[in-house]
Amino acid sequence: MERERTVIHLEINGQHHYYGSIANMYEFYTSEELGITYASLRNYKLSYDHPYQNKKCIIRKGVLLSKSGNRGIRKSEHAERG
Numbered sequence: 001m002e003r004e005r006t007v008i009h010l011e012i013n014g015q016h017h018y019y020g021s022i023a024n025m026y027e028f029y030t031s032e033e034l035g036i037t038y039a040s041l042r043n044y045k046l047s048y049d050h051p052y053q054n055k056k057c058i059i060r061k062g063v064l065l066s067k068s069g070n071r072g073i074r075k076s077e078h079a080e081r082g
Helices: 038-043 075-081
Strands: 002-012 015-019 057-067
Touching: none
Parallel strands: none
Antiparallel strands: 002 015, 002 057
């Protein structure tokens, strides 16, 4: 079973950065640095097929696929599921 997590990909000044949410990205960059406010980017309906781009940056929304492990499950719980 795989889990999906949203990933925000920011390309700015030739560098690539990855964040778990739009709000998380704004903890590291200001609206002035990105060229768009948090509220405007939320209203933009950012998606995989609809990235945001201006003269300062490119912001994409994607999905991080990760394997669901059995960490944190006790052996007895794993046997019951299984």
